[in-house]
Amino acid sequence: MSLSPTEKEAILRIIDSIDAQDDDYCAHEFNVYRWLVAYGNDEEEAGKALKRHLNIRKTIDLNSFVEKVDLESDDLNKYVPIDVIGQNHPDDNKVLMFERTGKIDISGLVDNVLMHKFMQIKLKMMESVHQKVVAAERKTGRQSGGLFVMDLDGISFSTKLISVLTGPYRIMWGTLFDHYPQLLQKIIIVNAPSFVNVLHQACSPFLPDDYKEKIVISSESAVDAIQKHVDKSFLPSDLGGELERKTSFPSAPFPKVNKKEEKEKANLIAISVPAGKYVVQKFEWKQGDEIEFFLHNESSFHYFMFHCEDDTRDMNMWREMTVGCERPALSQIDSWKYTVPLDG
Incomplete structure:
Protein backbone atom coordinates (compact mmCIF):
# COMPACT_ATOMS: atom_id res chain seq x y z
CA MET A 1 0.00 0.00 0.00
CA SER A 2 1.25 3.47 -0.93
CA LEU A 3 0.29 6.66 0.89
CA SER A 4 -2.47 8.87 -0.50
CA PRO A 5 -2.13 12.68 -0.77
CA THR A 6 -4.56 13.06 2.17
CA GLU A 7 -2.47 10.74 4.35
CA LYS A 8 0.71 12.57 3.40
CA GLU A 9 -0.85 15.88 4.41
CA ALA A 10 -1.84 14.44 7.80
CA ILE A 11 1.69 13.14 8.30
CA LEU A 12 3.16 16.59 7.60
CA ARG A 13 0.74 18.20 10.08
CA ILE A 14 1.83 15.75 12.80
CA ILE A 15 5.51 16.39 12.10
CA ASP A 16 4.97 20.17 12.20
CA SER A 17 2.96 19.95 15.43
CA ILE A 18 5.88 18.35 17.31
CA ASP A 19 8.67 20.29 15.56
CA ALA A 20 10.21 17.12 14.12
CA GLN A 21 10.94 18.40 10.63
CA ASP A 22 14.64 17.52 10.94
CA ASP A 23 14.17 14.16 12.69
CA ASP A 24 15.54 11.20 10.71
CA TYR A 25 12.82 8.88 12.02
CA CYS A 26 10.07 11.21 10.79
CA ALA A 27 11.77 11.68 7.42
CA HIS A 28 10.42 8.23 6.58
CA GLU A 29 6.69 8.89 6.12
CA PHE A 30 5.54 5.36 6.91
CA ASN A 31 7.04 5.69 10.40
CA VAL A 32 4.68 8.57 11.17
CA TYR A 33 1.80 6.92 9.33
CA ARG A 34 1.93 3.94 11.72
CA TRP A 35 1.29 6.27 14.65
CA LEU A 36 -1.57 7.96 12.81
CA VAL A 37 -3.31 4.64 12.15
CA ALA A 38 -2.68 3.32 15.66
CA TYR A 39 -4.42 6.36 17.15
CA GLY A 40 -7.46 6.17 14.87
CA ASN A 41 -6.38 9.13 12.71
CA ASP A 42 -6.43 11.40 15.78
CA GLU A 43 -3.51 13.62 14.80
CA GLU A 44 -3.20 15.30 18.21
CA GLU A 45 -2.98 12.03 20.17
CA ALA A 46 -0.71 10.46 17.56
CA GLY A 47 1.58 13.48 17.78
CA LYS A 48 1.79 13.31 21.59
CA ALA A 49 2.66 9.61 21.55
CA LEU A 50 5.16 10.02 18.73
CA LYS A 51 6.88 12.92 20.50
CA ARG A 52 7.36 10.74 23.59
CA HIS A 53 8.79 7.94 21.44
CA LEU A 54 11.22 10.26 19.66
CA ASN A 55 12.52 11.40 23.04
CA ILE A 56 13.01 7.77 24.13
CA ARG A 57 14.82 6.95 20.88
CA LYS A 58 17.32 9.68 21.68
CA THR A 59 17.74 9.15 25.43
CA ILE A 60 18.46 5.40 25.17
CA ASP A 61 19.91 5.56 21.62
CA LEU A 62 17.41 3.01 20.35
CA ASN A 63 18.93 3.04 16.85
CA SER A 64 22.06 1.39 18.25
CA PHE A 65 20.25 -1.49 19.98
CA VAL A 66 20.61 -3.82 16.98
CA GLU A 67 24.41 -3.52 17.30
CA GLY A 240 9.29 -26.79 4.70
CA GLY A 241 11.34 -24.16 2.91
CA GLU A 242 14.43 -23.96 0.75
CA LEU A 243 16.72 -21.94 3.04
CA GLU A 244 19.55 -23.93 4.58
CA ARG A 245 19.07 -22.28 7.97
CA LYS A 246 16.79 -23.62 10.70
CA THR A 247 14.64 -21.88 13.30
CA SER A 248 15.65 -21.60 16.95
CA PHE A 249 14.42 -24.13 19.50
CA PRO A 250 14.03 -22.70 23.04
CA SER A 251 16.30 -24.19 25.67
CA ALA A 252 14.54 -25.63 28.72
CA PRO A 253 14.20 -25.69 31.63
CA PHE A 254 14.79 -22.03 32.41
CA PRO A 255 17.78 -21.75 34.80
CA LYS A 256 16.83 -21.11 38.41
CA VAL A 257 18.20 -18.09 40.23
CA ASN A 258 19.55 -18.51 43.75
CA LYS A 259 16.99 -16.41 45.59
CA LYS A 260 19.02 -16.28 48.79
CA GLU A 261 22.06 -14.88 47.00
CA GLU A 262 19.90 -12.34 45.16
CA LYS A 263 18.31 -11.07 48.37
CA GLU A 264 21.75 -10.64 49.96
CA LYS A 265 22.89 -8.32 47.16
CA ALA A 266 20.97 -5.32 48.41
CA ASN A 267 19.16 -4.13 51.51
CA LEU A 268 15.98 -2.90 49.86
CA ILE A 269 13.90 -0.08 51.32
CA ALA A 270 10.14 -0.68 51.27
CA ILE A 271 8.03 1.97 49.54
CA SER A 272 4.25 1.94 49.60
CA VAL A 273 2.37 3.36 46.60
CA PRO A 274 -1.36 3.84 47.33
CA ALA A 275 -3.77 2.74 44.61
CA GLY A 276 -4.30 5.51 42.06
CA LYS A 277 -1.45 7.57 43.53
CA TYR A 278 2.25 7.97 42.78
CA VAL A 279 5.47 8.34 44.75
CA VAL A 280 8.42 10.46 43.60
CA GLN A 281 11.98 9.75 44.72
CA LYS A 282 14.64 12.34 43.90
CA PHE A 283 18.37 11.82 43.51
CA GLU A 284 21.09 14.21 42.39
CA TRP A 285 23.65 12.59 40.14
CA LYS A 286 26.52 13.70 37.92
CA GLN A 287 27.09 12.77 34.29
CA GLY A 288 29.13 9.58 34.14
CA ASP A 289 28.06 8.26 37.55
CA GLU A 290 27.61 4.47 37.55
CA ILE A 291 24.38 3.51 39.32
CA GLU A 292 23.18 -0.02 40.07
CA PHE A 293 19.44 -0.43 40.54
CA PHE A 294 17.68 -3.13 42.54
CA LEU A 295 13.91 -3.42 42.33
CA HIS A 296 11.33 -5.86 43.63
CA ASN A 297 7.58 -5.22 43.63
CA GLU A 298 4.84 -7.33 45.21
CA SER A 299 2.18 -6.03 42.82
CA SER A 300 2.21 -4.46 39.38
CA PHE A 301 2.99 -0.75 39.15
CA HIS A 302 4.22 1.78 36.60
CA TYR A 303 7.86 2.83 36.79
CA PHE A 304 9.39 5.90 35.16
CA MET A 305 12.72 7.74 35.35
CA PHE A 306 12.85 11.46 34.58
CA HIS A 307 15.60 14.06 34.42
CA CYS A 308 15.64 17.76 35.15
CA GLU A 309 18.56 20.12 35.58
CA ASP A 310 16.92 21.83 38.55
CA ASP A 311 14.91 20.50 41.48
CA THR A 312 11.37 21.36 40.42
CA ARG A 313 7.88 19.98 40.99
CA ASP A 314 6.81 21.12 37.53
CA MET A 315 6.43 17.79 35.69
CA ASN A 316 6.35 19.62 32.37
CA MET A 317 10.06 20.23 32.92
CA TRP A 318 10.83 16.54 33.46
CA ARG A 319 12.31 14.55 30.57
CA GLU A 320 11.68 10.80 30.40
CA MET A 321 15.03 9.01 30.39
CA THR A 322 14.13 5.32 30.13
CA VAL A 323 11.27 3.32 28.66
CA GLY A 324 8.65 3.91 31.34
CA CYS A 325 6.25 1.01 31.62
CA GLU A 326 4.21 -1.20 33.88
CA ARG A 327 6.27 -3.62 35.96
CA PRO A 328 4.71 -7.02 36.71
CA ALA A 329 5.07 -8.62 40.12
CA LEU A 330 7.80 -11.24 39.63
CA SER A 331 9.67 -13.50 42.03
CA GLN A 332 13.16 -12.18 41.46
CA ILE A 333 14.83 -8.96 42.54
CA ASP A 334 15.49 -7.17 39.26
CA SER A 335 18.84 -5.43 38.88
CA TRP A 336 20.62 -3.42 36.21
CA LYS A 337 23.44 -0.89 35.84
CA TYR A 338 22.92 2.62 34.52
CA THR A 339 25.41 5.26 33.43
CA VAL A 340 24.05 8.74 34.19
CA PRO A 341 23.97 10.71 30.91
CA LEU A 342 23.43 14.23 32.33
CA ASP A 343 23.98 16.27 35.45
CA GLY A 344 20.78 16.84 37.38
Whole structure:
Protein backbone atom coordinates (compact mmCIF):
# COMPACT_ATOMS: atom_id res chain seq x y z
CA MET A 1 0.00 0.00 0.00
CA SER A 2 1.25 3.47 -0.93
CA LEU A 3 0.29 6.66 0.89
CA SER A 4 -2.47 8.87 -0.50
CA PRO A 5 -2.13 12.68 -0.77
CA THR A 6 -4.56 13.06 2.17
CA GLU A 7 -2.47 10.74 4.35
CA LYS A 8 0.71 12.57 3.40
CA GLU A 9 -0.85 15.88 4.41
CA ALA A 10 -1.84 14.44 7.80
CA ILE A 11 1.69 13.14 8.30
CA LEU A 12 3.16 16.59 7.60
CA ARG A 13 0.74 18.20 10.08
CA ILE A 14 1.83 15.75 12.80
CA ILE A 15 5.51 16.39 12.10
CA ASP A 16 4.97 20.17 12.20
CA SER A 17 2.96 19.95 15.43
CA ILE A 18 5.88 18.35 17.31
CA ASP A 19 8.67 20.29 15.56
CA ALA A 20 10.21 17.12 14.12
CA GLN A 21 10.94 18.40 10.63
CA ASP A 22 14.64 17.52 10.94
CA ASP A 23 14.17 14.16 12.69
CA ASP A 24 15.54 11.20 10.71
CA TYR A 25 12.82 8.88 12.02
CA CYS A 26 10.07 11.21 10.79
CA ALA A 27 11.77 11.68 7.42
CA HIS A 28 10.42 8.23 6.58
CA GLU A 29 6.69 8.89 6.12
CA PHE A 30 5.54 5.36 6.91
CA ASN A 31 7.04 5.69 10.40
CA VAL A 32 4.68 8.57 11.17
CA TYR A 33 1.80 6.92 9.33
CA ARG A 34 1.93 3.94 11.72
CA TRP A 35 1.29 6.27 14.65
CA LEU A 36 -1.57 7.96 12.81
CA VAL A 37 -3.31 4.64 12.15
CA ALA A 38 -2.68 3.32 15.66
CA TYR A 39 -4.42 6.36 17.15
CA GLY A 40 -7.46 6.17 14.87
CA ASN A 41 -6.38 9.13 12.71
CA ASP A 42 -6.43 11.40 15.78
CA GLU A 43 -3.51 13.62 14.80
CA GLU A 44 -3.20 15.30 18.21
CA GLU A 45 -2.98 12.03 20.17
CA ALA A 46 -0.71 10.46 17.56
CA GLY A 47 1.58 13.48 17.78
CA LYS A 48 1.79 13.31 21.59
CA ALA A 49 2.66 9.61 21.55
CA LEU A 50 5.16 10.02 18.73
CA LYS A 51 6.88 12.92 20.50
CA ARG A 52 7.36 10.74 23.59
CA HIS A 53 8.79 7.94 21.44
CA LEU A 54 11.22 10.26 19.66
CA ASN A 55 12.52 11.40 23.04
CA ILE A 56 13.01 7.77 24.13
CA ARG A 57 14.82 6.95 20.88
CA LYS A 58 17.32 9.68 21.68
CA THR A 59 17.74 9.15 25.43
CA ILE A 60 18.46 5.40 25.17
CA ASP A 61 19.91 5.56 21.62
CA LEU A 62 17.41 3.01 20.35
CA ASN A 63 18.93 3.04 16.85
CA SER A 64 22.06 1.39 18.25
CA PHE A 65 20.25 -1.49 19.98
CA VAL A 66 20.61 -3.82 16.98
CA GLU A 67 24.41 -3.52 17.30
CA LYS A 68 24.56 -4.32 21.04
CA VAL A 69 26.74 -7.42 21.24
CA ASP A 70 26.00 -7.98 24.95
CA LEU A 71 22.28 -8.32 24.26
CA GLU A 72 22.92 -10.56 21.24
CA SER A 73 25.11 -12.95 23.23
CA ASP A 74 23.09 -12.97 26.45
CA ASP A 75 22.05 -16.48 27.50
CA LEU A 76 18.45 -15.32 27.93
CA ASN A 77 18.10 -15.40 24.12
CA LYS A 78 18.40 -19.20 24.21
CA TYR A 79 15.30 -19.56 26.37
CA VAL A 80 12.95 -17.08 24.62
CA PRO A 81 14.20 -16.86 21.01
CA ILE A 82 12.31 -15.12 18.22
CA ASP A 83 13.77 -15.60 14.74
CA VAL A 84 13.66 -12.53 12.49
CA ILE A 85 13.99 -14.39 9.19
CA GLY A 86 13.43 -11.78 6.49
CA GLN A 87 11.25 -11.21 3.42
CA ASN A 88 8.16 -13.40 3.11
CA HIS A 89 7.46 -13.53 -0.64
CA PRO A 90 8.88 -12.28 -3.97
CA ASP A 91 5.65 -10.33 -4.55
CA ASP A 92 5.36 -8.98 -1.02
CA ASN A 93 7.58 -7.01 1.35
CA LYS A 94 6.66 -8.25 4.83
CA VAL A 95 9.30 -9.34 7.39
CA LEU A 96 8.84 -12.90 8.67
CA MET A 97 9.25 -13.59 12.39
CA PHE A 98 8.90 -17.00 14.05
CA GLU A 99 8.65 -18.15 17.68
CA ARG A 100 8.18 -21.64 19.10
CA THR A 101 5.96 -20.24 21.84
CA GLY A 102 4.68 -23.62 22.97
CA LYS A 103 8.20 -24.85 23.73
CA ILE A 104 9.14 -21.95 26.02
CA ASP A 105 9.37 -22.82 29.72
CA ILE A 106 6.90 -20.10 30.65
CA SER A 107 6.65 -21.11 34.30
CA GLY A 108 10.43 -21.11 34.73
CA LEU A 109 10.67 -17.82 32.85
CA VAL A 110 8.26 -16.02 35.17
CA ASP A 111 9.85 -17.45 38.32
CA ASN A 112 13.43 -16.56 37.37
CA VAL A 113 13.61 -13.84 34.71
CA LEU A 114 15.03 -10.38 35.36
CA MET A 115 12.54 -8.01 33.70
CA HIS A 116 14.95 -5.23 32.74
CA LYS A 117 17.29 -7.49 30.73
CA PHE A 118 14.30 -9.30 29.22
CA MET A 119 12.81 -6.02 27.95
CA GLN A 120 16.17 -4.82 26.63
CA ILE A 121 16.48 -7.98 24.53
CA LYS A 122 12.91 -7.66 23.21
CA LEU A 123 13.45 -3.97 22.37
CA LYS A 124 16.54 -5.01 20.40
CA MET A 125 14.45 -7.57 18.52
CA MET A 126 11.69 -5.07 17.69
CA GLU A 127 14.18 -2.43 16.60
CA SER A 128 15.75 -5.00 14.29
CA VAL A 129 12.33 -5.74 12.78
CA HIS A 130 11.62 -2.01 12.49
CA GLN A 131 14.84 -1.35 10.58
CA LYS A 132 14.16 -4.26 8.21
CA VAL A 133 10.61 -2.97 7.65
CA VAL A 134 11.88 0.53 6.84
CA ALA A 135 14.45 -0.92 4.42
CA ALA A 136 11.68 -2.91 2.67
CA GLU A 137 9.49 0.20 2.42
CA ARG A 138 12.27 2.29 0.94
CA LYS A 139 12.98 -0.42 -1.61
CA THR A 140 9.37 -1.00 -2.71
CA GLY A 141 7.62 2.29 -1.90
CA ARG A 142 4.87 0.30 -0.15
CA GLN A 143 4.05 -0.16 3.52
CA SER A 144 5.70 -3.19 5.09
CA GLY A 145 5.41 -4.79 8.52
CA GLY A 146 6.15 -7.87 10.56
CA LEU A 147 4.49 -11.21 9.82
CA PHE A 148 4.75 -12.92 13.20
CA VAL A 149 4.13 -16.68 13.42
CA MET A 150 3.64 -18.11 16.93
CA ASP A 151 3.81 -21.92 17.07
CA LEU A 152 1.87 -23.25 20.08
CA ASP A 153 2.94 -26.87 19.58
CA GLY A 154 3.70 -28.30 23.03
CA ILE A 155 1.79 -25.74 25.09
CA SER A 156 -0.10 -27.08 28.13
CA PHE A 157 -3.10 -25.47 29.74
CA SER A 158 -2.80 -24.31 33.36
CA THR A 159 -4.00 -21.49 35.57
CA LYS A 160 -0.40 -20.25 35.71
CA LEU A 161 -0.38 -19.97 31.91
CA ILE A 162 -3.38 -17.64 32.07
CA SER A 163 -1.76 -15.53 34.80
CA VAL A 164 1.44 -15.28 32.75
CA LEU A 165 -0.39 -14.24 29.58
CA THR A 166 -2.49 -11.61 31.37
CA GLY A 167 0.46 -10.46 33.48
CA PRO A 168 4.12 -10.42 32.35
CA TYR A 169 3.46 -11.23 28.66
CA ARG A 170 0.68 -8.66 28.45
CA ILE A 171 2.96 -6.02 29.93
CA MET A 172 5.90 -6.96 27.71
CA TRP A 173 3.97 -6.86 24.45
CA GLY A 174 1.98 -3.84 25.60
CA THR A 175 5.20 -1.89 26.09
CA LEU A 176 6.54 -3.01 22.71
CA PHE A 177 3.27 -2.09 20.99
CA ASP A 178 3.41 1.33 22.67
CA HIS A 179 6.70 2.11 20.95
CA TYR A 180 6.23 0.11 17.75
CA PRO A 181 2.57 0.65 16.83
CA GLN A 182 1.35 -1.08 13.68
CA LEU A 183 4.76 -2.66 13.15
CA LEU A 184 3.28 -6.17 13.11
CA GLN A 185 0.88 -6.44 10.18
CA LYS A 186 -0.28 -9.97 10.94
CA ILE A 187 0.03 -12.42 13.86
CA ILE A 188 -0.50 -16.04 12.83
CA ILE A 189 -1.02 -18.58 15.62
CA VAL A 190 -0.41 -22.16 14.44
CA ASN A 191 -0.80 -25.56 16.13
CA ALA A 192 -3.57 -23.91 18.14
CA PRO A 193 -4.87 -26.31 20.83
CA SER A 194 -8.54 -26.87 21.67
CA PHE A 195 -8.32 -24.37 24.53
CA VAL A 196 -6.96 -21.56 22.33
CA ASN A 197 -10.27 -19.67 22.60
CA VAL A 198 -9.78 -19.49 26.38
CA LEU A 199 -6.33 -17.99 25.83
CA HIS A 200 -7.68 -15.55 23.26
CA GLN A 201 -10.48 -14.42 25.57
CA ALA A 202 -7.98 -13.90 28.39
CA CYS A 203 -5.64 -11.80 26.21
CA SER A 204 -8.15 -9.99 23.99
CA PRO A 205 -9.06 -7.22 26.50
CA PHE A 206 -5.42 -6.18 26.68
CA LEU A 207 -4.70 -6.08 22.93
CA PRO A 208 -4.77 -2.71 21.19
CA ASP A 209 -7.89 -2.44 19.04
CA ASP A 210 -5.80 -2.09 15.90
CA TYR A 211 -4.14 -5.45 16.59
CA LYS A 212 -7.23 -7.57 17.30
CA GLU A 213 -8.13 -7.79 13.61
CA LYS A 214 -4.57 -8.80 12.69
CA ILE A 215 -4.67 -12.18 14.49
CA VAL A 216 -5.20 -15.40 12.52
CA ILE A 217 -5.67 -18.62 14.52
CA SER A 218 -5.11 -22.03 12.91
CA SER A 219 -4.97 -25.58 14.25
CA GLU A 220 -2.79 -26.55 11.29
CA SER A 221 0.87 -27.38 11.75
CA ALA A 222 3.46 -24.66 11.31
CA VAL A 223 4.65 -26.19 8.01
CA ASP A 224 1.14 -26.35 6.51
CA ALA A 225 -0.13 -22.98 7.79
CA ILE A 226 2.91 -20.85 7.16
CA GLN A 227 3.25 -21.77 3.49
CA LYS A 228 -0.04 -19.99 2.79
CA HIS A 229 1.67 -16.72 3.72
CA VAL A 230 5.35 -17.29 2.93
CA ASP A 231 7.04 -18.49 -0.24
CA LYS A 232 9.16 -21.63 0.14
CA SER A 233 12.22 -19.83 -1.18
CA PHE A 234 12.15 -17.57 1.90
CA LEU A 235 11.44 -20.29 4.49
CA PRO A 236 13.96 -22.20 6.64
CA SER A 237 14.23 -25.90 5.86
CA ASP A 238 12.56 -27.06 9.09
CA LEU A 239 9.44 -25.09 8.08
CA GLY A 240 9.29 -26.79 4.70
CA GLY A 241 11.34 -24.16 2.91
CA GLU A 242 14.43 -23.96 0.75
CA LEU A 243 16.72 -21.94 3.04
CA GLU A 244 19.55 -23.93 4.58
CA ARG A 245 19.07 -22.28 7.97
CA LYS A 246 16.79 -23.62 10.70
CA THR A 247 14.64 -21.88 13.30
CA SER A 248 15.65 -21.60 16.95
CA PHE A 249 14.42 -24.13 19.50
CA PRO A 250 14.03 -22.70 23.04
CA SER A 251 16.30 -24.19 25.67
CA ALA A 252 14.54 -25.63 28.72
CA PRO A 253 14.20 -25.69 31.63
CA PHE A 254 14.79 -22.03 32.41
CA PRO A 255 17.78 -21.75 34.80
CA LYS A 256 16.83 -21.11 38.41
CA VAL A 257 18.20 -18.09 40.23
CA ASN A 258 19.55 -18.51 43.75
CA LYS A 259 16.99 -16.41 45.59
CA LYS A 260 19.02 -16.28 48.79
CA GLU A 261 22.06 -14.88 47.00
CA GLU A 262 19.90 -12.34 45.16
CA LYS A 263 18.31 -11.07 48.37
CA GLU A 264 21.75 -10.64 49.96
CA LYS A 265 22.89 -8.32 47.16
CA ALA A 266 20.97 -5.32 48.41
CA ASN A 267 19.16 -4.13 51.51
CA LEU A 268 15.98 -2.90 49.86
CA ILE A 269 13.90 -0.08 51.32
CA ALA A 270 10.14 -0.68 51.27
CA ILE A 271 8.03 1.97 49.54
CA SER A 272 4.25 1.94 49.60
CA VAL A 273 2.37 3.36 46.60
CA PRO A 274 -1.36 3.84 47.33
CA ALA A 275 -3.77 2.74 44.61
CA GLY A 276 -4.30 5.51 42.06
CA LYS A 277 -1.45 7.57 43.53
CA TYR A 278 2.25 7.97 42.78
CA VAL A 279 5.47 8.34 44.75
CA VAL A 280 8.42 10.46 43.60
CA GLN A 281 11.98 9.75 44.72
CA LYS A 282 14.64 12.34 43.90
CA PHE A 283 18.37 11.82 43.51
CA GLU A 284 21.09 14.21 42.39
CA TRP A 285 23.65 12.59 40.14
CA LYS A 286 26.52 13.70 37.92
CA GLN A 287 27.09 12.77 34.29
CA GLY A 288 29.13 9.58 34.14
CA ASP A 289 28.06 8.26 37.55
CA GLU A 290 27.61 4.47 37.55
CA ILE A 291 24.38 3.51 39.32
CA GLU A 292 23.18 -0.02 40.07
CA PHE A 293 19.44 -0.43 40.54
CA PHE A 294 17.68 -3.13 42.54
CA LEU A 295 13.91 -3.42 42.33
CA HIS A 296 11.33 -5.86 43.63
CA ASN A 297 7.58 -5.22 43.63
CA GLU A 298 4.84 -7.33 45.21
CA SER A 299 2.18 -6.03 42.82
CA SER A 300 2.21 -4.46 39.38
CA PHE A 301 2.99 -0.75 39.15
CA HIS A 302 4.22 1.78 36.60
CA TYR A 303 7.86 2.83 36.79
CA PHE A 304 9.39 5.90 35.16
CA MET A 305 12.72 7.74 35.35
CA PHE A 306 12.85 11.46 34.58
CA HIS A 307 15.60 14.06 34.42
CA CYS A 308 15.64 17.76 35.15
CA GLU A 309 18.56 20.12 35.58
CA ASP A 310 16.92 21.83 38.55
CA ASP A 311 14.91 20.50 41.48
CA THR A 312 11.37 21.36 40.42
CA ARG A 313 7.88 19.98 40.99
CA ASP A 314 6.81 21.12 37.53
CA MET A 315 6.43 17.79 35.69
CA ASN A 316 6.35 19.62 32.37
CA MET A 317 10.06 20.23 32.92
CA TRP A 318 10.83 16.54 33.46
CA ARG A 319 12.31 14.55 30.57
CA GLU A 320 11.68 10.80 30.40
CA MET A 321 15.03 9.01 30.39
CA THR A 322 14.13 5.32 30.13
CA VAL A 323 11.27 3.32 28.66
CA GLY A 324 8.65 3.91 31.34
CA CYS A 325 6.25 1.01 31.62
CA GLU A 326 4.21 -1.20 33.88
CA ARG A 327 6.27 -3.62 35.96
CA PRO A 328 4.71 -7.02 36.71
CA ALA A 329 5.07 -8.62 40.12
CA LEU A 330 7.80 -11.24 39.63
CA SER A 331 9.67 -13.50 42.03
CA GLN A 332 13.16 -12.18 41.46
CA ILE A 333 14.83 -8.96 42.54
CA ASP A 334 15.49 -7.17 39.26
CA SER A 335 18.84 -5.43 38.88
CA TRP A 336 20.62 -3.42 36.21
CA LYS A 337 23.44 -0.89 35.84
CA TYR A 338 22.92 2.62 34.52
CA THR A 339 25.41 5.26 33.43
CA VAL A 340 24.05 8.74 34.19
CA PRO A 341 23.97 10.71 30.91
CA LEU A 342 23.43 14.23 32.33
CA ASP A 343 23.98 16.27 35.45
CA GLY A 344 20.78 16.84 37.38
